[in-house]
Amino acid sequence: MIFSEPVFRPGGDRFIEMELGDEMSFDLNFRVHSVSRLIREEGPAGIVEIVPELTSIMISYDFERIPYADVVAEVTALFHAVGPLDGLELDSRIFYLPIRYFDPWTRECYDDYCAKIAQKERDPELVARLNGLADLAQLARVHSGTDYWVAALGFYPGLVSLMPLDPRCRLTAPKYDPPRTWTYKGTIGIGGSLCSIYPDRTPGGYQMIARTPVPIWDPQQRLAAFAESLALFRPGDRVRFIPASAEEYEHVAAQVEAGTYLHNVAEYQRFSIGNYHRWLATIDETVRF
Amino acid sequence: MLEVIKPGLETTVQDWPGRIGYWEQGFPFSGPMDDWSFRLANLLVGNAADAAGLECQFTGPTLRFGRDAVIALTGAAMQPTLDNAPLPLWESVVVRAGQVLSLGFARIGARAYLAIAGGIETAPVLGSRATFHQAGIGGLDGYALKEGQRLPLGTGDGAGEPGRRVREECRPPLTDERVWQMEAVPGPNDDWIDEAGHRRFLESDWTVQSRSNRTGFRLDGPAWSFTAKATDKRPEHGEDPSNILDHGYPVGAVNLCGQTPIILVNDGPSTGGFINPYTVPSAAFWKLAQSRPGDVYRFRAVSVEEAQDKRRAINRLIAESSIERV
Structure with a gap:
């Protein structure tokens, strides 16, 4: 309501x-x-x-x-x-984040959880199955097929709650129970109907499907994007995930390590909810990519 | 300069009111938990209200002064000595370059505060020197003090006056009593708890668990029971009665995580998916700060107005009228 x-x-x-x-x-x-x-x-x-x-x-x-x-x-x-909503617009930057789906690090974290805490189905397979997807390739396609809306920030500095804007890309998943004691920094997870990016190595409960080498928070403020704040996102920003190969991931990770990485962000964007509603009315929300 | 000979259990640089303006990005305020004692310490040495000092928890540090200074210790009684001679609490005193201030374990209370005329001048992060060690920001390199570190001090030459003491009736009334009367304002989610649940909260003894720190105070006590709002809700709120769609957490929230209440304090999370049936008001934070694992809380429901009146009463004590000459 x-x-x-x-x-x-x-x-x-x-x-x-x-x-x-x-x-x-x-x-x-x-x-x-x-x-x-x-x-x-x-x-x-x-x-x-x-x-x-x-x-x-x-x-x-x-x-x-x-x-x-x-x-x-x-x-x-x-x-x-x-x-009324339909007349509203908000400034809304778009961040492009390279991510590697089904990466070795989240797999290692999952294996560690199974060995030490509890057995469970592998996260990507579980998310694909619960959402009726054919295979992991489709999971990556669906997950990366939409802009995400930064609906909220909090719990830990820079941690984001992301809502998919394209209803054809909605994914839902239960959270880990009991939760993990650790998660790799940069892990991309799905919990409930939200997606999140782990800003640092923290405990967690979202199902892990990918990892990004791009920092979303930086207490040392090494990279240019953190000149004014330690956390990258503001509420109302948008995020687009760009599938990256192992080589591309390493390339970006090396730039981050060297302190030369430039975050890829479109600053000129505004979001019109009237346009969004008009577009929603033209699509068949039941299809998947 | 202040040299850390022994760091104590977990001693951090803090300032008041802490890191303001970044809460919506997930940064807590941090700052001293017992700001009544902390502010009196700054007042004693003539510092501005926002000058940084040290919060010492349970067992205090041993520190060598690199210059003369006027200092004051307030809060928990950690048996302070200066070159092995006992040092009074709640009083400004002169320390000479090379002297060693040593704090032991807290006999009464849990957190002691050290103010130094001129303040501690570590680099501010997002407008504050307060340490938030969970994420490694503020203070000295982001964390609690470590052996061998050197803390930069402000230019306090000639500043600060010894022989100033806080009148006894103006200090937080610390005793070795282990039972605390704790105020709690109903809300924001008091309507998720049924009448029996409220009665049990207000009529039972709640014991502070050992897993309690500047993030939260976990309590042991009786079970909670819920209204239909908690048990018959839309699925996106989550399965457990205590689950709610993610929302902001007030500092002081009695955050109900399943059946375990956790009072969220200065370094607590800004948001999350559990309900907050009560909130401990700021005027009671000195009691949280000075209590220890195993202590008992007995809660009393107070209105917003009463909680604000109590806070005003404390704020009025941070004034020259509270100071007497030794």
């Missing part, structure tokens, strides 16, 4: 959770980011930070500067000021 009026709930003395709905939906998430943009640009003084998520916005505020009730009233007004 997408709410016609936002619901506000307190998170202690200095946070407010604003709920805009309770379902996994691109339209809902687009509204989250449209409202978030207005809060950033026109929100009242005293709002310290916001965290836009899939269906909600966490607001941090300084109650010495603005009381709870005023945050609610002012943010509600901004919610209504956003207007």
Whole structure:
């Protein structure tokens, strides 16, 4: 459900959770980011930070500067000021990321999990089977056949929740249970209906299908893309995965290692949800690539 | 310069209010967990409120000073000595170049704070010197102090005044009592818990597990029970009653992970897929910071207004009126 009026709930003395709905939906998430943009640009003084998520916005505020009730009233007004979805556009950079499907590193991580924690079906085979795909080649084709929407960031610095924009490329998968104790940096995983990129070596639960040599976060800020922030993505960016051969992967990895890698990003892009809806109406969502 | 002779259990550079402005990219605020004690330490030595100091956890460090300085220790009682002579807490004192400050284990409380006039001047990362060691950023090279490291100090020549002491009634009331009355504001997801679940949360003893740190405090206690909102929901929320579509986590959230509540604190995750039935307000963070594994929490539900009044009361204490002359 997408709410016609936002619901506000307190998170202690200095946070407010604003709920805009309770379902996994691109339209809902687009509204989250449209409202978030207005809060950033026109929100009242005293709002310290916001965290836009899939269906909600966490607001941090300084109650010495603005009381709870005023945050609610002012943010509600901004919610209504956003207007109908089909008229909205957001700046949306596109990042092109080379990835190697069914790579040896995620396989090694899977083998380690099976040896030490629990037996399970191999991740790519499991994802292909559960989604009715003919083989792994089709999994790579389907997975790389769409732009992904950066729906949210968080949990760990730079970690992204990615939604496929082309409904013909939707994939779903259960998470590891119990979770992994480690995952290679740069692993591409699928959990629920979201895709994610592991910014660093961390525990994890998404099904692993590929790896990218391109860093999406860099605490040392070695590469040019991290001059202003340690994390690559902002909410509302898009990601396109480019299948890479072993040689191409090594080529990029060597550039990253040397500190010369330039992230491939189109900065001029905007995203029109009206155009998106018109395009959706023209396609048969049931076919696969 | 401050030389690390022994690093202590996990001693980090922190500043207050920490790293603000990057939460939406997944960076927590970090900063001192007991900011009441931390801010009083800076006040004692005449530092600006955002000057960086050290947070010492459970067992403190041994440090040699490379220059004269005025310092103050607040928070947990870690039996501090200066060249083996006992040093008072809650008081600004002079340290001479070459002297060795040594902290032991915390007899009362868990976290002690060291402020040095002029502050610690490690390189800020994203606008803050606070250490977030889970991801290796801030502080000194991103992590807790290590033996042999040298911490750069600000120019504190002549700055800071010894003989200033925090009045006893203006300090966090630390005792060796192991049972804590902990405030908790219902929400954001209090409507996912049924009445019996709320009653058990507010009427039971909750024991702090040993796996507790600056990310979160895990609690042992009775089982939770849920409303239909948790058990009869759309499938994308996940299978467990405590699962919800990923959302932002308030700092202080009582984050319910299956049946285990974890109070998320300064270095906690910004988002995730579990519900937060209660949130511990900022005015109670000094109690979290000063409690230890095995301690017991008893929760009391408070309104947003009461939680904010309690915080205002603490903020008012970070003032010259709290200082007396020795």
